[in-house]
Amino acid sequence: MQEPAITPDLISAHGLKPDEYARILEIIGREPSFTELGIFSAMWNEHCSYKSSKKWLRTLPTTGPQVICGPGENAGVVDIGDNQAVIFKMESHNHPSYIEPHQGAATGVGGILRDVFTMGARPIAAMDSLSFGLPSHPKTAHLVKGVVEGVGSYGNCFGVPNVGGEVRFHASYNGNCLVNAFAAGLADADKIFYSAASGVGMPVVYLGAKTGRDGVGGATMASAEFDDTIEEKRPTVQVGDPFTEKRLLEACLELMASDSVISIQDMGAAGLTCSAVEMGDKGGLGIQLKLDDVPQRETNMTAYEMMLSESQERMLMVLKPEREAVARAIFEKWDLDFAIVGETIAEDRFLILHGNEVKADLPLSKLSSSAPEYDRPWVETPAAAALKDAPQIDPIAGLRALIGSPNYAHKGWVWEQYDTQVMADTIRTPGLGAGVVRVHDTGKALAFTSDVTPRYVRANPVEGGKQAVAEAYRNLTAVGAVPLATTDNMNFGNPEKPEIMGQFVGAIKGIGEACVALDMPIVSGNVSLYNETDGKGILPTPTIGAVGLLKSLDELIAGQPQDGDAAVVIGRTDGHLGQSALLAEAFGREDGDAPHVDLAAEKRNGDFLRANRKLIRAATDLSDGGLALAAFEMAEGAGLGVTLDPGETAFLFGEDQARYLVALRQSDIAALSAAAQAAGVPLALVGRFGGDTVTLGAASAPLGELSTLYRTAFAAAVA
Amino acid sequence: MKAAVITFPGSNCDRDLAVAFDKAGATVTRVWHKDAGLPDGTDIVAIPGGFSFGDYLRCGAIAAQSPVAAAIKAHADRGGYVLGICNGFQVLTETGLLPGALMRNAGLKFVCKTVTLTVATRDSAYTNGWAKGDRVRIPVAHHDGNYTIDADGLARLKDEDRIAFTYAENPNGSTADIAGVLSANRRVLGMMPHPERVIEDAQGGADGSVLFRSLISAMAAA
Numbered sequence: 053m054q055e056p057a058i059t060p061d062l063i064s065a066h067g068l069k070p071d072e073y074a075r076i077l078e079i080i081g082r083e084p085s086f087t088e089l090g091i092f093s094a095m096w097n098e099h100c101s102y103k104s105s106k107k108w109l110r111t112l113p114t115t116g117p118q119v120i121c122g123p124g125e126n127a128g129v130v131d132i133g134d135n136q137a138v139i140f141k142m143e144s145h146n147h148p149s150y151i152e153p154h155q156g157a158a159t160g161v162g163g164i165l166r167d168v169f170t171m172g173a174r175p176i177a178a179m180d181s182l183s184f185g186l187p188s189h190p191k192t193a194h195l196v197k198g199v200v201e202g203v204g205s206y207g208n209c210f211g212v213p214n215v216g217g218e219v220r221f222h223a224s225y226n227g228n229c230l231v232n233a234f235a236a237g238l239a240d241a242d243k244i245f246y247s248a249a250s251g252v253g254m255p256v257v258y259l260g261a262k263t264g265r266d267g268v269g270g271a272t273m274a275s276a277e278f279d280d281t282i283e284e285k286r287p288t289v290q291v292g293d294p295f296t297e298k299r300l301l302e303a304c305l306e307l308m309a310s311d312s313v314i315s316i317q318d319m320g321a322a323g324l325t326c327s328a329v330e331m332g333d334k335g336g337l338g339i340q341l342k343l344d345d346v347p348q349r350e351t352n353m354t355a356y357e358m359m360l361s362e363s364q365e366r367m368l369m370v371l372k373p374e375r376e377a378v379a380r381a382i383f384e385k386w387d388l389d390f391a392i393v394g395e396t397i398a399e400d401r402f403l404i405l406h407g408n409e410v411k412a413d414l415p416l417s418k419l420s421s422s423a424p425e426y427d428r429p430w431v432e433t434p435a436a437a438a439l440k441d442a443p444q445i446d447p448i449a450g451l452r453a454l455i456g457s458p459n460y461a462h463k464g465w466v467w468e469q470y471d472t473q474v475m476a477d478t479i480r481t482p483g484l485g486a487g488v489v490r491v492h493d494t495g496k497a498l499a500f501t502s503d504v505t506p507r508y509v510r511a512n513p514v515e516g517g518k519q520a521v522a523e524a525y526r527n528l529t530a531v532g533a534v535p536l537a538t539t540d541n542m543n544f545g546n547p548e549k550p551e552i553m554g555q556f557v558g559a560i561k562g563i564g565e566a567c568v569a570l571d572m573p574i575v576s577g578n579v580s581l582y583n584e585t586d587g588k589g590i591l592p593t594p595t596i597g598a599v600g601l602l603k604s605l606d607e608l609i610a611g612q613p614q615d616g617d618a619a620v621v622i623g624r625t626d627g628h629l630g631q632s633a634l635l636a637e638a639f640g641r642e643d644g645d646a647p648h649v650d651l652a653a654e655k656r657n658g659d660f661l662r663a664n665r666k667l668i669r670a671a672t673d674l675s676d677g678g679l680a681l682a683a684f685e686m687a688e689g690a691g692l693g694v695t696l697d698p699g700e701t702a703f704l705f706g707e708d709q710a711r712y713l714v715a716l717r718q719s720d721i722a723a724l725s726a727a728a729q730a731a732g733v734p735l736a737l738v739g740r741f742g743g744d745t746v747t748l749g750a751a752s753a754p755l756g757e758l759s760t761l762y763r764t765a766f767a768a769a770v771a
Numbered sequence: 772m773k774a775a776v777i778t779f780p781g782s783n784c785d786r787d788l789a790v791a792f793d794k795a796g797a798t799v800t801r802v803w804h805k806d807a808g809l810p811d812g813t814d815i816v817a818i819p820g821g822f823s824f825g826d827y828l829r830c831g832a833i834a835a836q837s838p839v840a841a842a843i844k845a846h847a848d849r850g851g852y853v854l855g856i857c858n859g860f861q862v863l864t865e866t867g868l869l870p871g872a873l874m875r876n877a878g879l880k881f882v883c884k885t886v887t888l889t890v891a892t893r894d895s896a897y898t899n900g901w902a903k904g905d906r907v908r909i910p911v912a913h914h915d916g917n918y919t920i921d922a923d924g925l926a927r928l929k930d931e932d933r934i935a936f937t938y939a940e941n942p943n944g945s946t947a948d949i950a951g952v953l954s955a956n957r958r959v960l961g962m963m964p965h966p967e968r969v970i971e972d973a974q975g976g977a978d979g980s981v982l983f984r985s986l987i988s989a990m991a992a993a
Contacts, residue, residue, distance in 0.1 A: 204881050208912070209822040211783025295781050295825025385805075386780060469881045471912045474820075476787035476968045481975075490973065605973060 055086035055356070062086075066093035072424050079418045087355045087404060087411040091419065094322035094360055095329060098581050101423040104547040105579040108560045116573045118536055120241060126167040126318065127237075128575020129244055130537045132601050136491065137244065138498055139173040140236035141576035142181075142541040142597040146583060148289045149231040153198025157231045158206040158292040162364050164235040165210060166318035169301050170367060172245040172308045173237025176475060177489045178207050180217040180233050181502045181541070181595045182466075185226030187458055187769040192221070195229050196770045203233070204469040209294035210301070213478050214470035215487025215500055218595075221458055221769075222506065227585025232541040234502055234597040238491060245308055247317040249335035249370040249396050254314055256328065256339060256394040259383060260300045260366040262349035263324070266290045267362025296365040296388070303386040304367065310382065312375035319366040325359045327368040328394075329402060332416045335370075338401040339416060341394035355404055355411035370396060430553035436511040439630040439644035444701045447748030451684055452761060453638035454677050460633060461765035480610050484685055485672055486527045486600070488608065497608065499533035499600040505676055506591035507631045508646030513555045517562025517594055518649040522709055524598035525570045526673030529658040530712055532609040532665050533600025538567055540577040540596055545589025547581045555592040556581075562649075563594060569651035570658075572598060607662075611669045612690035613715030613741035619683060619694060620724065621674070623657045623711030624734040627702025633676040634705035653710040660733045661712055667720045667727070674711040679738065680704040680748055682713045687741050688759050696739040699749015715741055772797045772990045775813045777843070779804045779834045779862075784820035784967065788856065791967035792817065795983035804837040814990055815852035816843050818859030820912070820965060830873060830915045831861030840866055852896065852986070853959040857913055860951070860961035869952055869961045870928070871920035876913070877944025883912040885975070887939035888950050888964060892932045895957045900985030907978040909964040911942055911950075916963040918945035918952070928952060935960055 056062060063073045066089055076084055076092050084092065098104060114122035120137055121129035127141035145160025161178065168175050180203050185192045196219075207214050212235065267290035307313060315335065317327040324341070332339040343358050353361075371379055376392075383390035397403070402419060404412035445453075454460040467482040479497055480488035486501040503523040509516030521538065528535045540563060545552040567574055583590045602608055613619075629635060630644020661671060670690075672682050679696065687694035696704065716724060721737060728735035739747075744755045774792040776799055778785045789799045800810045804823075809816065824833035834840065840862070847853050847868050855863040863869040876882055885908050890901040901907065920928070925947060928934050935951035943963070951962030966979030 201880075208881055208883075208914075209781070209783075209825065211821060293825065295822060295827070298783065298822070299780050385803075464884075468884050471881075471883050473883070473910050473912065473965070473968045473974075474783055474787070476784075476790065476970075476974060479973055479975075 058083055058089060066090065067097050068093055072096060075424065079422060080414060085412060087359060088414055090356045090360050091325050091412055091414065094325045095419045096423045099321055100326055102579055103424045104426050104428050104581060105556065106425050107427055108557055111560060112564045112574045113568045114573050114575065116571065119573055119575055121244065122575045123577060125246055126170050128537060128539060130575055130599065131241060132496065135241045137239050137241040138236055138599055139168050139171050139239055140234065140539055140599055141167050142232055142234040142539045142595060143578040144541055144543055144580035145231045145233060146229065146543065146580050149199055150229050152289040153195045154202035155289055155291050157199040157202030159290045159364055160231050160233040161203055161206040162292045162294065162297050163320050164233045165212065165297065166320065168235045168237035169304055170316055170318040171239065172243055173239035174305060175212045175235050175237040177236045177487065177500050178212045178214045178234060179500055179502050179597065180214065182217065182219045183225045183230035183593060184221050185229065186223050187221055189226045193770050199231055200466050200469050206292055206294045208471040210298050211474050213472050213474050213489065214467065215472060215478060215489060216482050217502055219463055219466055222591055224591045228583045228590055230543050230593055232595045234539065236500060236599060245313060245316050247315050247330050247334050249315045249331040249337050251314060252337065252396055252398045254396045255371045255373055255392045256341065256396065257369045257371045258346055258389065258391045258393045259369055260388055261293065261296045261363060262347040262389060263358055263361050264349045264363045265353065265357050265361060268357050268360045290362045290364050292364050299386040299388055300365050300367065303382050303388055306382045307379055310375065310378050312372050312379045314370040314372055316367060316369040319368060321362065323361050323363065323366065329416060329419045331368065331370060332402065333420050338397040338399045339394060340397050340403040343404060343406040345391050345393045347389040347391050355406040359404065428547050428553045429550045430557050431550045433513050433554050433558055436645040442629045442702055443639055445638055446751050447680060447699055447704050448751040448753045450634055450638055450701065450705055451680050451748065454633055454681050455684065455758065455762040456765045457637045458766045458769035459637065460677055460681060462763045463766060464763065465767045479608065480531060484689055486531045486533065488531055495604050497602040497605055499528045499531050499602065501527035502595055502597045503527060504593055504595045506593045507636065507642055509555065509559055509592040509594060511631050512646040513558025513592060514562040515646045515648050517559035518566040518651065519646065519709060520594055520596040521563055521566035521570060521572065522649045522654045523673060523675050524596045525572060525654060525658060526712065528598060528600030529661055530609065530671040530673050532607040532662060533602050535570060535572045535598055535600045537575045538572045538596055538598045540574055540594055542577065542579045543583055543590065543593040543595065544581050545584045552589055559592060559594045566649065566651055570655060607665065609665050609668055609671050613670050613686055613692060615692060615742040616718065617669060617715040617741045618718050618721050618737055619696065619739040619741060620714050620716060621679060621711055621736045621738050622661060622714060622733060623653065624708065625703060625706060625711065625736065626708050627706035628708050629702055629706055632705060632707045647707050647709050649709045656731065657710050657712065657733055660728065660731045664724060664727050667724045668714045668716050670715040672713050674713055676707055678705040678707050679713060684746060684758065686713060686715065688762060692741050693743035693745045693755045694739060694741050695747040698738060704748055772814045772987050773810065773812050774799050774815050774817055775802045775809050776817045776819060777802050777804060777839055779823035779837060781823045781825050782819050782821035784857065784965065787967045788817050788819040791970050791983050794970060795980065795987050797987060802839060804839045807838045807842060809842050809846055813846065815854060816846055818855040818862050820857030820859060823858055823862065831858060831865040834862045835865035844868065847959055850956060850958060855961040856965055856967065857963055860963055861915065863959065863961040868959050869954060870924050871918055871952065873915050874917040874919045875915050876917050881914040882942050883910065885910045886942055886964065888936040889939055891934040891937050894932055895935060895953050895960065896986050896989035897960045897982050898935055899989060900981040906939065908976050909966055909979055910968050911964045913963055916943040916945065918949045920946055931955065936962060
């Protein structure tokens with residue numbers, strides 16, 4: 053088959069800038085073949101190379117005594133004691149989900165699950181952070197339905213409990229939804245599998261599903277802005293098969309237990325290319341592949357197509373040669389493909405053979421290490437003006453505005469479509485705060501949360517970045533867990549615009565400061581840039597996924613308030629309404645500065661809550677929507693009314709940080725107050741739980757009526 | 772008591788079911804679907820939830836043609852106990868060991884939540900730990916749990932007191948709110964809800980443990 057000539061148009065269609073192409077010419081000293089151009093394009097796009105973000109990602113804190121492996125592998129590895137480790141990461145699948153919501157979201161879940169089990173971990177929890185355009189936008193209902201179905205279809209069949217996440221709506225996502233999928237798995241700390249190949253002449257083995265033409269060029273697409281031609285891009289979305297992934301999981305875990313694996317890498321973005329280069333590069337080796345031996349499900353596939361295919365449910369492994377028969381038998385048992393497609397070589401070469409031809413012959417180490425890296429110009433986000441006037445509202449009207457909005461309504465419509473209890477270790481299902489999953493067959497448990505408040509990040513990237521981490525810290529703390537580590541999924545607009553790059557730089561700074569102060573190092577992450585449509589960027593959305601440890605279930609705070617319990621706020625309330633949920637939902641305003649985060653207060657108040665958990669029946673963090681929303685959610689979940697004595701708008705709906713609402717027996721108030729005084733932690737008795745009325749200051753409404761609004765608003769908005 | 776827990780490709784509640792039997796005091800053997808026979812002395816075969824063969828064709832249809840399916844049928848024909856949960860229930864209707872079929876949920880969506888069931892009969896080894904009419908809280912998690920049976924079949928189930936559980940609030944459109952049914956000899960039970968997910972309080976409830984414990988004591992007494 054005749055390959056196309058390399059023209060400036062073809063180069064540009066591969067997302068390569070003229071100076072990047074010049075660098076290719078310099079590296080190889082000749083014009084690349086079509087296949088080689090595809091390989092460079094796949095390795096050097098933003099999605100795989102992090103070329104705009106690397107400089108800043110390096111500044112994040114990534115180490116700590118709990119960290120076994122930080123960023124750079126498929127997922128981060130964190131010690132949870134007893135020779136066990138939790139392995140986790142969050143990754144975006146934004147562009148594919150906008151083009152084809154069901155398959156885009158499904159394969160996003162599939163990809164993150166593979167990242168976890170390729171390291172030897174059995175996935176035990178998933179979460180999904182979703183951002184959509186306004187419910188009134190014509191595409192939104194279709195996207196919500198498709199994405200939720202897609203997430204559910206994949207995770208449910210695979211058999212991993214979905215224990216949390218977020219769903220938000222904002223006009224800035226009208227043309228560019230966000231689908232951020234998180235997965236965590238469990239492995240023995242001394243049996244983690246890494247991607248670095250070792251040894252010359254070792255067989256390179258292809259595992260899993262066959263290769264088709266789906267997703268050819270997907271990584272390049274994910275790094276491009278959207279425009280009117282989007283419908284033409286549908287063929288670049290992959291199709292997922294969770295049934296194959298489930299078999300691949302079981303086969304890989306059996307394989308890993310059989311002492312056959314030197315290194316293993318899942319085929320995600322840019323499939324065969326990325327996985328092979330990764331294993332060779334990390335091991336300082338070359339790789340030779342014979343594409344004729346690649347299992348194919350379509351006929352007449354070219355080298356270019358096979359090297360760039362993003363067909364799902366595939367792995368690449370470097371095998372201990374003497375274990376071939378054992379390994380092959382495991383894959384045959386699970387009816388999966390097992391094919392030796394190449395070998396490791398001593399020279400620094402990425403040699404691709406197809407038919408009798410050399411289709412690519414490139415210096416392997418240059419493909420990733422020589423990838424372009426940019427120090428993009430950026431401007432600091434101008435300081436947001438403080439809120440000029442803080443509006444007043446009848447508190448019940450304010451609460452109705454929140455719980456009647458799909459942003460703050462009950463999200464059961466979403467999570468009831470996800471299996472939240474498969475594996476039978478779920479201790480706390482989605483709803484209020486962090487999800488909790490028991491570490492199978494131990495007394496330990498892990499807590500999971502994902503958080504960000506994009507409005508804050510836009511107004512003040514540094515404080516907004518801090519706040520995302522602080523809120524994650526609080527959500528973990530509110531169930532009694534000690535926060536361990538963090539994964540970040542940075543969703544931003546076009547980094548070539550200095551003001552967007554400024555948002556990114558600011559958010560990284562805030563995230564980094566918070567992760568240091570709260571001892572939650574970043575162990576994995578993903579960057580998704582170019583989230584723009586027709587030149588308009590999304591709200592900057594650095595989603596923070598975080599994991600906490602409960603060394604014993606005795607540490608768990610999972611109770612509900614009971615009739616007559618006191619409602620107490622831990623932490624200081626100033627009544628910060630800038631960028632608040634109340635302003636946005638009740639007044640249609642998005643002004644003012646984001647609340648500032650006092651990291652020392654976060655740490656102090658969090659430590660205080662955990663230390664006094666025996667006095668606390670139930671706890672929740674205070675975040676957007678403030679005290680009024682949190683008190684309503686906590687009470688409603690328990691089927692109770694609630695009375696909050698103060699009636700001031702700023703007190704009820706302010707979004708000051710470092711705060712929790714806790715429920716406790718009236719008889720425990722004195723003890724908690726004394727402990728708070730000793731610890732220097734502000735504490736305020738604000739009301740009580742019970743009855744069947746919600747009373748906020750002088751206003752009140754029947755619980756039943758509010759509950760109906762809260763539980764029907766989401767479906768009403770998107771159905 | 773010896774329990775054989777089957778694994779089909781795509782089963783994903785097999786471990787959970789094995790744990791539930793183990794905690795109730797049974798000796799558990801895991802059986803791969805390509806095995807043509809069951810372990811000697813198997814008292815009960817347990818078919819777990821999940822998506823056997825990816826739910827391709829119809830839920831449970833391909834599993835019902837698996838080598839182990841013939842062994843399960845032979846075991847049931849000998850009067851052996853068989854418990855099918857969720858996808859296991861679908862496999863049992865596909866093999867013909869239980870009447871009816873599980874169709875797509877009436878709401879067309881996957882539904883996962885803890886529901887209230889009414890124990891409709893205590894006349895089985897599975898349900899005799901409860902009183903008839905007891906309310907129990909057990910989670911469902913399925914896309915195809917809409918139990919469907921013709922009028923004659925339903926009349927027969929009712930006449931023979933073979934409806935094991937009904938939903939207090941029907942989550943999926945099942946005929947007569949049926950959540951679980953028994954075979955004519957009362958030894959084969961298929962149910963959509965997952966009792967293996969609620970066997971201890973940490974899981975948010977322990978109602979499911981009653982089923983496993985009563986099964987084991989019934990067999991010990993037999």
